[in-house]
Amino acid sequence: MLIREFSERDTEEITLLMKNLCILKGQEFDEERWRNSIMEHMKKDSNSEVFVVFDDEKKSIIGMANCSIRTSDNKGNRFGLISNLIVKEEKRRLGIGEEIVRYIVDFFKRNHIHSIRLALEQDADNAAKILFTKLGFQETLHIYELKI
DSSP states (O other): OEEEEOOGGGHHHHHHHHHHHHHHHTOOOOHHHHHHHHHHHHHHOTTEEEEEEEETTTTEEEEEEEEEEEEOSTTOOEEEEEEEEEEOGGGTTSSHHHHHHHHHHHHHHHTTOOOEEEOOOTTOOHHHHHHHHHTTOOOOOOOOOOOO
């Protein structure tokens, strides 16, 4: 297993992963928008990375996560944000999600980020909650949403 930065040759595989994540969340997936955002990311966004988990044996991508550096206020305080963490269904519960999160934590440390945020949906898989708690994440706020 190898964790590395996303490259253009990974587009098809991570698009399938993202589509599956949206299905799991019961969300609509706009493939064109997703592909455009990935290409834009590759061109210019130096505050964000997409990391992929590559299975050397099968020569395929088995997981991914986005991470970005954000500014939280007008004082320039920065934090890390993890999103779109997904591992192929048949590869779950093997420690792959934990490995990619640890990799991202190290990425943020190298970039002098001292706090990391992520959002879990209320009905998130209990394994995800256990993983993030195990890695030291603490619940700090609740988000309320009004769909209109």
